[in-house]
Amino acid sequence: MAWRLAADALVVIHLGFILFVLLGGLLLLRWPRLIWLHLPAVAWGIVVECLHLGCPLTPWENQLRGMAGQAGYDGGFIEHYLIPLIYPAGLTPQIQIWLGAIVVLVNLTVYAWLIWRWRNKA
16 A cells, blocks of 8 residues: 555656646746756756656656556546546657647746846846
């Protein structure tokens, strides 16, 4: 049971990281110092998607699931609702390029707006 909970927690962390990469720039409106965490996270997200690299959390999660005696993502809320968001069926290299482009576009928009806002404050 503990291994399954650890694997589920890792999926939640994984999803949180993905959301931070995509939308974390908005947190800079409130906490500007987060830029030093957000920029490397965005860079990592872009590199992983565009170069089709595997996330290091995935093998760790699979290992934890194996230790829990699981062979897949069936059962439970986490597996049913969050796993398909992180690992959608039919994910292809072309789709990954588009996902990487969306990350770039969203973050460029947020950062451009933040820079405009910071300049107009001065």
